[in-house]
Amino acid sequence: SIPLGFFGGIGGASKTGILIKGGNYLEALNQVDTIVMDKTGTLTKGIFQVTEIEPLEGFTSDEILEYAAFGEVFSNHPIGKSILKAYGKEIDNNNIKNYKEISGKGVKVEVNGDGITVGNERLFKDEGIPIREKKSFGTIVYVAKNNEYIGNIIISDEIKEDSKDTISELKKMGIKETIMLSGDNNIVAEGVGKELGVDRVYGELLPQDKVNILEKIMREKKKKGKVAFVGDGVNDAPVLARADVGIAMGGLGSDAAIEASDIVIMTDEPKRISTGIKISKKTKKIVT
Ligand code: ADP
Ligand code: MG
Numbered sequence: 001s002i003p004l005g006f007f008g009g010i011g012g013a014s015k016t017g018i019l020i021k022g023g024n025y026l027e028a029l030n031q032v033d034t035i036v037m038d039k040t041g042t043l044t045k046g047i048f049q050v051t052e053i054e055p056l057e058g059f060t061s062d063e064i065l066e067y068a069a070f071g072e073v074f075s076n077h078p079i080g081k082s083i084l085k086a087y088g089k090e091i092d093n094n095n096i097k098n099y100k101e102i103s104g105k106g107v108k109v110e111v112n113g114d115g116i117t118v119g120n121e122r123l124f125k126d127e128g129i130p131i132r133e134k135k136s137f138g139t140i141v142y143v144a145k146n147n148e149y150i151g152n153i154i155i156s157d158e159i160k161e162d163s164k165d166t167i168s169e170l171k172k173m174g175i176k177e178t179i180m181l182s183g184d185n186n187i188v189a190e191g192v193g194k195e196l197g198v199d200r201v202y203g204e205l206l207p208q209d210k211v212n213i214l215e216k217i218m219r220e221k222k223k224k225g226k227v228a229f230v231g232d233g234v235n236d237a238p239v240l241a242r243a244d245v246g247i248a249m250g251g252l253g254s255d256a257a258i259e260a261s262d263i264v265i266m267t268d269e270p271k272r273i274s275t276g277i278k279i280s281k282k283t284k285k286i287v288t
Pocket of ligand 2: 038039040041042232233236
């Protein structure tokens with residue numbers, strides 16, 4: 001049975017916007033010494049903005065943005081939405097056929113018979129489309145027409161206000177390691193990781209890679225201390241389910257992520273992670 005003190009802990013946590021699905025998770029949270037976090041939407045706002053467009057000679061920025069917007073017309077991904085927002089015009093869906101979304105990579109469509117490809121370096125490698133390298137800081141979205149690279153769009157996200165303080169707070173509280181996972185390119189992932197002071201960064205991950213990395217981290221620990229994962233997106237659900245303690249960020253979070261988690265943070269503030277751990281430690285003192 002669950003010691004009564006745990007209910008006090010769960011109640012206290014819920015007042016701060018942290019929902020714990022059972023007393024055993026509060027106890028598990030108390031034993032966490034490694035925190036693995038997703039980047040986009042968890043440590044960063046997940047609200048992307050187009051900051052630069054680089055057309056290949058013979059094309060204009062407006063054309064690149066227009067083709068990209070056609071490609072993203074049915075996309076629900078934050079990247080797709082930012083491109084549609086920057087484009088800002090109505091798109092006639094009737095001319096757009098064979099929309100295909102490739103998870104963790106991008107999108108493909110046919111517009112008036114032209115094949116349009118919009119996505120990351122990995123997608124372009126898969127499709128065998130050579131790109132012109134550009135090492136701008138930001139998430140780079142490449143655009144191709146009929147399998148020929150025509151330009152790219154740089155989009156940026158912002159780090160949340162409390163992310164950096166949360167990482168240092170977690171260290172002070174005795175968390176041994178903080179780790180960030182991301183589907184974004186390594187330059188962006190490492191830049192954000194360094195800025196926040198996380199101990200380890202893994203970038204360019206496909207959704208299924210995140211589960212493999214989490215399992216690797218759990219094996220490394222050889223059952224000494226528990227591993228928590230914090231994420232918000234649909235892609236994060238399998239990782240949330242696999243972690244010793246899965247923590248979904250509720251503010252922008254998806255239903256699938258909330259369903260797969262043990263603990264739900266109702267706001268989109270990373271600082272609730274350290275609040276939750278504090279509550280679990282206090283509760284432990286009352287229970288024992
Ligand atoms: P994260 O792990 O950062 O939450 P995702 O797994 O959702 O990211 O996506 C990883 C990468 O795949 C993105 O950084 C982007 O390069 C690419 N990508 C995914 N969806 C799209 C899209 N609709 N349009 C363009 N690029 C995309
Ligand atoms: Mg995400």
